[in-house]
Amino acid sequence: xxxxxxRAPCPVEAAPFADRPEGRISRAQAWAQAATGIGxxxxxxxxxxxxxxxxxxxxxxxxxxxxxxxxxxxxxKSNAVxxxxxxxxxxxxxxxxxxxxxxxxxxxxxxxPGKPLDTDKFFVVGVNNLGGCxxxxxxxxxxxxxxxxxxxxxxxxxxIDWVHSQVRLTDLLGIDSWAAVMGGSLxxxxxxxxxxxxxxxxxxxxxxxAAPRLTAQNIAFNDxxxxxxxxxxxxxxxxxxxxxxxxxxxxxxxxxxxxxxxLSDDSMAAKFGRELRGERLNFDxxxxxxxxxxxRYQGDRFATYFDANTYLLMTKALDYFDPARECDGDLSAxxxxxxxxxxxxxxxxxxxxxPARSRxxxxxxxxxxxxxxxxxxxxxxxxxxxxxEYAQYHAVMRAYFDxxxx
Amino acid sequence: xxxxxxRAPCPVEAAPFADRPEGRISRAQAWAQAATGIGxxxxxxxxxxxxxxxxxxxxxxxxxxxxxxxxxxxxxKSNAVxxxxxxxxxxxxxxxxxxxxxxxxxxxxxxxPGKPLDTDKFFVVGVNNLGGCxxxxxxxxxxxxxxxxxxxxxxxxxxIDWVHSQVRLTDLLGIDSWAAVMGGSLxxxxxxxxxxxxxxxxxxxxxxxAAPRLTAQNIAFNDxxxxxxxxxxxxxxxxxxxxxxxxxxxxxxxxxxxxxxxLSDDSMAAKFGRELRGERLNFDxxxxxxxxxxxRYQGDRFATYFDANTYLLMTKALDYFDPARECDGDLSAxxxxxxxxxxxxxxxxxxxxxPARSRxxxxxxxxxxxxxxxxxxxxxxxxxxxxxEYAQYHAVMRAYFDxxxx
Numbered sequence: 001x002x003x004x005x006x007r008a009p010c011p012v013e014a015a016p017f018a019d020r021p022e023g024r025i026s027r028a029q030a031w032a033q034a035a036t037g038i039g040x041x042x043x044x045x046x047x048x049x050x051x052x053x054x055x056x057x058x059x060x061x062x063x064x065x066x067x068x069x070x071x072x073x074x075x076x077k078s079n080a081v082x083x084x085x086x087x088x089x090x091x092x093x094x095x096x097x098x099x100x101x102x103x104x105x106x107x108x109x110x111x112x113p114g115k116p117l118d119t120d121k122f123f124v125v126g127v128n129n130l131g132g133c134x135x136x137x138x139x140x141x142x143x144x145x146x147x148x149x150x151x152x153x154x155x156x157x158x159x160i161d162w163v164h165s166q167v168r169l170t171d172l173l174g175i176d177s178w179a180a181v182m183g184g185s186l187x188x189x190x191x192x193x194x195x196x197x198x199x200x201x202x203x204x205x206x207x208x209x210a211a212p213r214l215t216a217q218n219i220a221f222n223d224x225x226x227x228x229x230x231x232x233x234x235x236x237x238x239x240x241x242x243x244x245x246x247x248x249x250x251x252x253x254x255x256x257x258x259x260x261x262x263l264s265d266d267s268m269a270a271k272f273g274r275e276l277r278g279e280r281l282n283f284d285x286x287x288x289x290x291x292x293x294x295x296r297y298q299g300d301r302f303a304t305y306f307d308a309n310t311y312l313l314m315t316k317a318l319d320y321f322d323p324a325r326e327c328d329g330d331l332s333a334x335x336x337x338x339x340x341x342x343x344x345x346x347x348x349x350x351x352x353x354x355p356a357r358s359r360x361x362x363x364x365x366x367x368x369x370x371x372x373x374x375x376x377x378x379x380x381x382x383x384x385x386x387x388x389e390y391a392q393y394h395a396v397m398r399a400y401f402d403x404x405x406x
Numbered sequence: 407x408x409x410x411x412x413r414a415p416c417p418v419e420a421a422p423f424a425d426r427p428e429g430r431i432s433r434a435q436a437w438a439q440a441a442t443g444i445g446x447x448x449x450x451x452x453x454x455x456x457x458x459x460x461x462x463x464x465x466x467x468x469x470x471x472x473x474x475x476x477x478x479x480x481x482x483k484s485n486a487v488x489x490x491x492x493x494x495x496x497x498x499x500x501x502x503x504x505x506x507x508x509x510x511x512x513x514x515x516x517x518x519p520g521k522p523l524d525t526d527k528f529f530v531v532g533v534n535n536l537g538g539c540x541x542x543x544x545x546x547x548x549x550x551x552x553x554x555x556x557x558x559x560x561x562x563x564x565x566i567d568w569v570h571s572q573v574r575l576t577d578l579l580g581i582d583s584w585a586a587v588m589g590g591s592l593x594x595x596x597x598x599x600x601x602x603x604x605x606x607x608x609x610x611x612x613x614x615x616a617a618p619r620l621t622a623q624n625i626a627f628n629d630x631x632x633x634x635x636x637x638x639x640x641x642x643x644x645x646x647x648x649x650x651x652x653x654x655x656x657x658x659x660x661x662x663x664x665x666x667x668x669l670s671d672d673s674m675a676a677k678f679g680r681e682l683r684g685e686r687l688n689f690d691x692x693x694x695x696x697x698x699x700x701x702r703y704q705g706d707r708f709a710t711y712f713d714a715n716t717y718l719l720m721t722k723a724l725d726y727f728d729p730a731r732e733c734d735g736d737l738s739a740x741x742x743x744x745x746x747x748x749x750x751x752x753x754x755x756x757x758x759x760x761p762a763r764s765r766x767x768x769x770x771x772x773x774x775x776x777x778x779x780x781x782x783x784x785x786x787x788x789x790x791x792x793x794x795e796y797a798q799y800h801a802v803m804r805a806y807f808d809x810x811x812x
Contacts, residue, residue, distance in 0.1 A: 055689075056687075056689035057689070058689070155689075156689045156690065213680065214680070215671060215674065215675050215680075216671075216674035216675050216677070216678040216679055216680065216695070216697040217666060217669075217671045217674045217675070219680070219695050219697050219698065220662075220666045220674065220697050220698070220701055221666060223662075223695075223697070223698045223701060223702075224659060224662045224663050224666070224701070226691065227658075227659060227662065227702065227705075228634065228659055230691060231655045231658075231659070232655075233639055249637045249638075252633075252637075253630060253633060253634055253637070253659065256626075256629075256630045256633065257630050257663065260623060260626045260627060260630070263623075265621060265622075265623045268621065268622035268623045268626065269621050269622050269623070271622070272622040273622055274619065274620070274621075274622065274625070274728065281462075281726065283461075283462035283463070283464070283561075283562045283722075283726075284562065285632065285636060285718065285722075288725065289622070289625050289629075289725070291622040291625050291626050291629070292625065292626070292629045295626055295629060295630070296629070296633065299633075312691065316689075316691075319694065319695070320687065320689075322680065
């Protein structure tokens with residue numbers, strides 16, 4: 001559709017966009033990175049053969065989680081940090097792979113030796129969520145009971161289910177309590193959930209660019225994305241694997257729409273404005289403006305590697321997240337159970353989860369007399385900001401981690 | 407998909423939503439309306455057999471426009487007001503039809519005897535735009551040269567093309583100059599264009615909830631909507647009429663997405679919040695939250711009556727609108743040509759075309775030393791506000807029209 005992108009990528013492509021494992025870099029950059037960063041990493045696998053009961057009432061009979069670790073677990077096992085990923089992220093948080101030097105982890109600017117989350121001090125774990133499509137058990141995994149991919153039979157998982165599934169990995173690693181659990185967006189919701197459900201096992205929770213629950217508008221955007229996938233004729237009720245197709249059109253639309261909500265109006269204006277793709281207007285339905293070219297490219301690329309059933313699951317986990325519901329809507333009462341200290345971070349131009357949403361969390365924590373640090377970072381890049389390398393943002397992160405005793 | 411809506415419509419359904427001819431009312435309401443409002447109206451047809459050269463370089467060899475009139479043209483023909491419609495609007499601005507008493511015009515709350523645009527004083531004209539799907543020549547009209555619907559062969563029309571097409575209707579009606587040309591959203595853009603292109607023929611331009619040009623984010627939303635339609639397998643390159651189908655899935659998604667941008671985050675929160683459709687969570691992909699039910703219903707209904715090719719055309723007209731481009735981006739220089747007086751109105755929670763966008767127009771008009779009145783109306787309902795009956799808004803409109811001499 002838009003093949004000239006491959007020949008002459010738009011400069012903005014190089015920016016570390018959003019919660020997705022797409023931070024590919026040039027070979028030269030990879031070498032520079034390997035010299036100063038975390039270097040090559042290895043994917044690890046854990047199998048859990050006890051059934052996992054889910055919030056929905058469903059059960060996953062057994063499951064695998066793939067994960068990566070960076071740094072060294074100390075003798076006291078007190079320096080471990082769990083990084084939870086967002087909608088389309090993965091366990092590949094930092095570093096590169098020996099056989100794929102261009103494949104840089106999605107939060108590599110934050111995690112590594114000498115970086116704000118310093119792997120010379122901390123042992124960092126990245127994990128692909130249950131239901132994901134990067135190696136952990138999910139809809140595209142073969143269901144051993146049927147010998148076919150789970151597809152639509154994979155049960156809906158929620159944030160609390162992820163936390164329960166990750167506790168078993170925590171046990172496997174021999175970690176009694178995490179020095180910190182952290183994440184951005186949906187990852188931040190997992191950090192919050194960890195602090196409520198396993199208060200003894202989290203000493204610090206870092207909740208970045210998140211919200212205590214989705215608004216009607218948030219749910220509405222998610223539902224349009226889901227409907228794009230669900231009504232794609234190639235979705236086949238979620239069993240598209242059996243037909244040798246993927247609901248590419250729907251997944252592409254879902255991604256295009258999501259992408260608009262990751263960027264701020266201002267950052268889109270600054271990057272693209274009304275700049276034309278060609279020299280003059282063509283008056284047809286091909287790409288006319290640069291922003292169209294960019295969005296279609298993002299959608300096309302995403303549809304080549306991400307699993308549509310996983311996308312559906314992840315958006316539902318977002319919709320269902322609402323820990324205050326357990327205390328009749330009183331978030332402060334819910335947070336009273338937590339024993340962790342908190343860092344909450346928001347970004348001024350994030351309209352997907354605005355600073356006001358982070359302040360709801362902070363207010364609830366203060367009302368519950370918890371120890372909370374809050375930073376509202378001035379940034380032009382909307383929700384995507386949590387993946388960027390702003391000096392003020394990284395200084396806050398560095399200072400917070402520096403003060404964590406291990 | 408969502409048939410229980412028909413049995414128990416959500417109360418919000420009664421609200422006069424957005425720029426679309428859907429303001430259907432109950433029979434009882436219709437009777438009450440007929441008693442106090444404009445009563446039954448008749449659709450009129452005008453045929454123009456001179457070719458119309460378009461901005462794109464294309465030509466429409468001949469065309470029909472359907473229109474309605476309310477009130478009486480005075481002897482001096484000085485009391486005529488043209489109402490231009492927005493993306494999915496029509497010529498049916500006010501009143502009902504004798505054979506369809508439930509079909510209330512989309513701006514009926516504003517137009518009628520004793521209403522802010524008082525038909526006891528003014529002669530009001532509503533017209534369906536060229537390229538539309540409510541009776542004027544457009545993609546679903548039969549092309550006399552081929553004997554088949556125009557479909558994708560219908561050329562792309564822009565705001566200036568509409569104004570040129572409407573000038574011929576103006577001539578046909580014997581109107582030298584409009585007392586006012588007015589519209590909301592895309593309709594407001596037409597009012598602005600009229601004042602620039604035919605300065606002698608517009609005495610007042612009312613530009614409501616509009617913008618001088620779309621931002622990258624606006625274009626991005628439009629492109630996702632277009633891609634939903636263009637990639638629907640039943641679009642058939644725009645010739646779906648020949649196949650006896652419509653790209654229902656794509657049009658439905660486009661409408662769902664559009665709808666989110668018509669409402670404010672706050673108004674969605676107030677109306678729907680996180681209210682569940684049923685009594686408890688179901689953990690599946692059926693409707694879970696009321697907002698999903700509402701959006702899917704809106705999308706489903708829209709896809710039954712609106713033409714997908716027209717939807718594409720209308721969004722392109724929005725994208726291309728940029729009158730300042732003619733003066734190297736200097737809107738003030740462009741507006742210098744106008745002779746009209748202006749009323750510009752915006753709504754505080756409109757994030758599709760925010761008050762800041764209206765202020766750009768006002769600033770340009772002031773710089774060009776034009777006579778401009780500006781009202782920024784506090785309203786919770788986002789872009790849809792321009793169709794609502796707020797006391798402050800209607801008082802401004804009434805006062806402005808009261809002061810127009812005829």
